[in-house]
Amino acid sequence: MSDQPIRFPDLSARPHELKVERVMSAPPALLYAALTQGFDIWFAAPGSVLMKPAVNEPFFFETEHAGNRYPHYGRFLRLEPERLVELTWVTGADGTEGAETVVTFQFVHQPRGIRLRLRHAGFPNEAARDRHLVAWPLVLEQLDRRTGTVD
Incomplete structure (x- = not known):
């Protein structure tokens, strides 16, 4: 873990x-x-992930779509095993438009499974937010399919 103070x-x-x-x-x-x-088992291009799960540690990975590569950068802000992951998220023109946004994944235990609550904040405009509003449900479905028992 880095000794530097966390800058939100x-x-x-x-x-x-x-x-x-x-x-x-x-x-x-x-x-x-x-x-x-494990971003490369469900989201990132295999072999592209540079990630150490520690608060204040930076990470990098790429996604690929239609022959294009999309770099993603960030750093971990808060980590609570099996409860919460909070990280910054920076992508290019088709994503956050270079803005450092914050994604929070919260795990809520309930009688049938885990409810994953995702909050993504800090978009520079409504268009960037709306692109992610369409994408995140698909991304979570893929996460569920690759890690769970969904067919």
Whole structure:
């Protein structure tokens, strides 16, 4: 873990955010591992992930779509095993438009599975937020499919 103090992004000038929820079939330990060290098993291009699950540690990975590569950068802000993952999220023109946003994944235990609550805040505009509002449910479905028992 870094000895540097954690610097949370100032989102006050970028108030656009979204919230998405999904009941997941995977156990919280597996979801936590997928979000902190296993991005390449469910989201990132294999071999592109540079990630150490520790607060204040930076990470990098790429996604690929239609032959194009999309770099993602960030750092972990808060980690609570099997309860919460909070990280910054920076992507290019088709994503956060270079803005350092904050994504929070919260695991809520319920009688049937884990409810994953995602909050993504700090978008520079409504268009960037709306692109992610469409994408995040699909991304969470893929996470569930690759880590859980969803067919």
